[in-house]
Structure formats: C-alpha cells, structure tokens
Amino acid sequence: MPRPHASAPSRRTTTLSLLLAAVLLVTGALVLGSTGRAEAADPLLSRGKPAVSSSDEADDLTAAKAFDGDPATRWASAEGSDPQWIRVDLGTTATVSRVRLKWEAAYGKAYRIEISADGSAWTTLATETAGNGGTDDWTALNAKGRYVRVFGTARGTSYGYSLYEAEVYGTPGDTTPPGTGAFTVVAAGDIAAQCTASSSSCAHPKTAAQAQRINPKFYLTMGDNQYDDARLSDYRNYYDKTWGAFKAKTRPVPGNHETYDPAGSLAGYKSYFGSIAYPQGKPYYSFDEGNWHFIALDSNSFDDPAQIQWLKNDLARTTKGCVAASFHHPLYSSGGHGNDPVSKPVWQILYAAKADLVLNGHDHHYERFAPQDPSGRATADGIVEIVAGTGGAEPYPIENVQPNSQKRISGPYGVLKLDLTDTTYTWQYVGTDGQVKDSGPTRTCH
Structure with missing residues (x-):
C-alpha cells in the first residue's frame, strides 16, 4: 500500500489487492469520462543514458545495464562491501519527479536517492532505511538536476547491490547547459x-x-x-x-x-x-x-x-x-x-x-x-x-x-x-x- 504523504517523497510497492485495482480502474474510467482526458505522466528520462558505478561485479553487469530497458539484464556491484553507488547522466538539467528501482535478489536495505547539477555536489531526495527488495517506486520528488544517483549504505544480503532497472522520470530542460572551462x-x-x-x-x-x-x-x-x-x-x-x-x-x-x-x-x-x-x-x-x-x-x-x-x-x-x-x-x-x-x-x-x-x-x-x-x-x-x-x-x-x-x-x-x-x-x-x-x-x- 502507498505510504501516506503530503509533499514529502513517497515509496510504494507495485503490489495492489485485486479490490483496490478494480476501484482504481473504475475511478480512472470515471475521470476519463468526465474530463475527456487523463493527466499525462512525466516521461522516462534515463533510458539509454550514460551511466557509471562505484564497481561492477563482472564485465556483463555494468551500470549501463540498469538503464537499457531490458528486464533480463542488470547491474551488480562488487560483493561484500559498502557503500556502493550507481549514477546516470540525464544529459541536461531536468525536474525529476519519480525514481523507480527494480531490485534483483541482491537489494539495498538502506540507500539514498540523490541528485546533482554537476556530478560532484549531491542533494538527498529520499532515504530508505528498511528496504526489502522488489520494486521501490519513489514519487513526489520534485527536484532539479542533471545527475541522479542511488547511493547504497547497507546491503540486504551478503552479496552486493543489483538492479534490473533504475528509471528516472521528470520534465527535461529545454537545452543542454553549456559546459564551462571550454x-x-x-x-x-x-x-x-x-x-x-x-x-x-x-x-x-x-x-x-x-x-x-x-x-x-x-x-x-x-x-x-x-x-x-x-x-x-x-x-x-x-x-x-x-x-x-x-x-x-x-x-x-x-x-x-x-x-x-x-x-x-x-x-x-x-x-x-x-x-x-x-x-x-x-x-x-x-x-x-x-x-x-x-x-x-x-x-x-x-x-x-x-x-x-x-x-x-x-x-x-x-x-x-x-x-x-x-x-x-x-x-x-x-x-x-x-x-x-x-x-x-x-x-x-x-x-x-x-x-x-x-x-x-x-x-x-x-x-x-x-x-x-x-x-x-x-x-x-x-x-x-x-x-x-x-x-x-x-x-x-x-x-x-x-x-x-x-x-x-x-x-x-x-x-x-x-x-x-x-x-x-x-x-x-x-x-x-x-x-x-x-x-x-x-x-x-x-
């Protein structure tokens, strides 16, 4: 069930009861019928974008695998050590509204979602202290930046951290900001x-x-x-x-x-x-x-x-x-x-x-x-x-x-x-x- 929140970030799982799903379906149909349209969701910004990580367990488990849109591929960090992180470059400053993480069996028990304008100074958007794997869906984030990072501080298993997909949603900026020191x-x-x-x-x-x-x-x-x-x-x-x-x-x-x-x-x-x-x-x-x-x-x-x-x-x-x-x-x-x-x-x-x-x-x-x-x-x-x-x-x-x-x-x-x-x-x-x-x-x- 979704955690209650006002404007604070929220994490929800993807499991809903059949009754709740039915209620949501009916409600959505009523909204469409009365307004003629549904509110458009923010687009996915991170698919295929450049990604790096603190470590990779193997050559075929690199950071890019968590942003390739393929549910069968994944990123995995080196086993047995904390902290570990994975970072994506959105290519331009964007307003990030949502981050969805699809964990493999090696999940993060404690981690932070962070954002940065330059890839060096980071601001925390959300903090997890009792993760249990599966899919974590963080919403209502509303922050601007170019780089988004998942920074793991405690592993949920004796292995490392492993993500099938990390998806960043939001509103992209109009142009790529010019680099400095050209x-x-x-x-x-x-x-x-x-x-x-x-x-x-x-x-x-x-x-x-x-x-x-x-x-x-x-x-x-x-x-x-x-x-x-x-x-x-x-x-x-x-x-x-x-x-x-x-x-x-x-x-x-x-x-x-x-x-x-x-x-x-x-x-x-x-x-x-x-x-x-x-x-x-x-x-x-x-x-x-x-x-x-x-x-x-x-x-x-x-x-x-x-x-x-x-x-x-x-x-x-x-x-x-x-x-x-x-x-x-x-x-x-x-x-x-x-x-x-x-x-x-x-x-x-x-x-x-x-x-x-x-x-x-x-x-x-x-x-x-x-x-x-x-x-x-x-x-x-x-x-x-x-x-x-x-x-x-x-x-x-x-x-x-x-x-x-x-x-x-x-x-x-x-x-x-x-x-x-x-x-x-x-x-x-x-x-x-x-x-x-x-x-x-x-x-x-x-």
Whole structure:
C-alpha cells in the first residue's frame, strides 16, 4: 500500500489487492469520462543514458545495464562491501519527479536517492532505511538536476547491490547547459614524410597550416612524427619546418618509427623534443587542463612493468572528471595494420578508471568508434577511440571494418579538432582544405 504523504517523497510497492485495482480502474474510467482526458505522466528520462558505478561485479553487469530497458539484464556491484553507488547522466538539467528501482535478489536495505547539477555536489531526495527488495517506486520528488544517483549504505544480503532497472522520470530542460572551462585541442599522428612545401604532393606542410589556423590550446601528436627513422637531422629538416612552428605547445608521444633511429631507440625524438616529451624523465607523462587529465604513453613499451605501474598510480591520483589518453598503437583499427593487442592491457586499466577517450595513429586514416570495452563490446560506459594517423604520411586503405566502427575516411589528409568542456567532449575531422569531413556527437565524461 502507498505510504501516506503530503509533499514529502513517497515509496510504494507495485503490489495492489485485486479490490483496490478494480476501484482504481473504475475511478480512472470515471475521470476519463468526465474530463475527456487523463493527466499525462512525466516521461522516462534515463533510458539509454550514460551511466557509471562505484564497481561492477563482472564485465556483463555494468551500470549501463540498469538503464537499457531490458528486464533480463542488470547491474551488480562488487560483493561484500559498502557503500556502493550507481549514477546516470540525464544529459541536461531536468525536474525529476519519480525514481523507480527494480531490485534483483541482491537489494539495498538502506540507500539514498540523490541528485546533482554537476556530478560532484549531491542533494538527498529520499532515504530508505528498511528496504526489502522488489520494486521501490519513489514519487513526489520534485527536484532539479542533471545527475541522479542511488547511493547504497547497507546491503540486504551478503552479496552486493543489483538492479534490473533504475528509471528516472521528470520534465527535461529545454537545452543542454553549456559546459564551462571550454578549450580546443588539435591532434594527429604519422606526420612528417621527408619532403617540404616545395613539393605539391607534400602533405605535412598543409596539415600544419590547418592545425595552426585552428589555434588550439595545445597540440597532441600520436607517434611516427618523423619518417623514416626519426633521426634528429630529419626532425630538423622536415618536421621542424612545419609542425615545429608550435613545438612549445605540443605534447607528443613516440611511434614505432621513433624506435628505428640508428643512434638509439627514441634518440632523435628525445633530442628534438627534450623535456617536452620527457617532463618526468620517461617517454610517458601526464598533465591537466581544466577538468581534463591527459595521459601520454609510449606504446612501444607497454610490456614495461614500470610504465604500467606508473599508469595505475597516475590514474589513482587524478581528481579530474574527464580522462584522455594518447599513444601510437590502436587496440582497434579497420586499416592496414589492424587491431593491435599490445594495447589491450592498457585499455583494461583505462576502462577500470572510467577513462573517456583514447587517441591513436599508426594506421594512416581517420576512424572513430562507438564507446566500447577492452573486449570490443559496445557499452555506454566504454571508451571512445579515434584513429587519426592523417598528419602527412601516405594514406592506408580501409581493409577490414571492425565492430563498433562508426566512420572511416582514407585519402584526405587532415587533423582532429577536439572541443572540450569540464563535462563534455566532441570533435571534428578537418581536412587540409578547411572543410569538416566528419563530426562526432557531444559526449559526457564518465
């Protein structure tokens, strides 16, 4: 039976006696007959929206499963520990009126329904202290926010928390509020062939000119910055004449061609970029801009335990809400090199840390993927991968289209233009003619 309430939030179960159901049915018919219409219910806002959680018991029990509309799928937290939480991003500020939770056998005995405008400061909408599972239907909530969270403080079983569905109803805002801390980044990999602007077929002077016209906050390179052996002399003769114009604003990573230098692996790369590429004395580093944490990695040495441990420690320390990583070898690619499993352990670490974006080169084409997990399964809480090995090296054809690949361009040279805010990101692939060849959707950080 519904709990009595005035304007306070109310939780009701879905079990009604047959007599009460009949009374309600008759009453509803009378109301329809006298008014000609029934009052419209608030729409469901949370279906298919990005979701994250404090933990997932398994790869197929992620937060997104509680918002997919499928009653057979579910989210489950890690077993045996409190507190645990699950959060959904509604995509815009909304007036939330109702939250309905459909628990699996592992339910929350004590939990809070919370709402937030920014995903960090939370206001409690409702509190449960004696839950018994089943379906909890909280109504009369009437609060504004973009993020809604179920924060469990006491499990009802010895397991974890598990929801078949979490449904948020209400009235959406008219527009998505603009993000703050906005800035632009330009990125590309596979850049400087041994040619100059005196040759009309030389592409890296043209991509450099387009990159400079965009005038971003900084530039990212995704390896193979200089062909073929990345000698210091070649860096000076070719790369420096074009992309070198904004070297001080560049945050590079090495590719496999940087390892070919006869003077020693990465010798020319290290000598040319100096402390820009080695700010911590290693060919991997991180830095922050706004609410973003950027990680630059050396994918030539993903088998180095020191780099892997550094990555784990670095991700554990960051307090930023958005995370992007750049390195040369893509885990997934539809180009000539194809998928590179050397990157999978790093993806697993990034995915566990709720990273948002991975930028790669190696294959000489542009490609963007839908959010996916390290095993290549599409999921709302997955990582978006973009391949942009289009800075000037000879293009590679598309050979084997991978699952979750959403767009592929081979041939036209160009740069990746990333527009970032404190909570969102979107991008464009801009050709050397200044034309936008592809645009990504606006996505919200995990």
